[in-house]
Amino acid sequence: KQEVTQIPAALSVPEGENLVLNCSFTDSAIYNLQWFRQDPGKGLTSLLLIQSSQREQTSGRLNASLDKSSGRSTLYIAASQPGDSATYLCAVPSGGGSQGNLIFGKGTKLSVKP
């Protein structure tokens, strides 16, 4: 059974710092991996999707890497800003294909202090 874990559960950094969020999954036979952002009182926004054949994806100040063999992904945020404060979740489809429902980690709550 696929399990997704995110470390740390919470992170507080001063503005301008570069930071890394970690995600690990127990079954390496994943089709892809997504990183989401959740703002309080709002839904989830998809940030990056990495296919199993890819090693990383970039969007602006965000860079997500994927190491399937070790069951890990990282989300790198460069030059953090207060507006980056949110909960970040990673998720993988269950069953190894693209059709499975997403299995989510519990998220990392990020707070960027001005």
Place this chain on the structure above:
Amino acid sequence: DTAVSQTPKYLVTQMGNDKSIKCEQNLGHDTMYWYKQDSKKFLKIMFSYNNKELIINETVPNRFSPKSPDKAHLNLHINSLELGDSAVYFCASSQEFRGEKKLFFGSGTQLSVL
């Protein structure tokens, strides 16, 4: 022009009542979902509907029933509400394209059962 909208945003009700949460998506997606986020922020799939057919039904109580009047709507009806049903419920939709299936989430409905 909201992509996935769900109502109400907040729902406070007594134990034993029956309630519904509505969800609509204007993205033309063929699959819609309901997720439950508990007090520990763990997000878990409840149902998904594809072309008006239930394709995934996780082990949720049969007091919960998804109803899809058409492709753009997936409502969640809950009978005989219990204290443990208190959570945030998220609707989502997706469309697979070239092996990628990004989910778009609604802003959530916070259900409080008293």
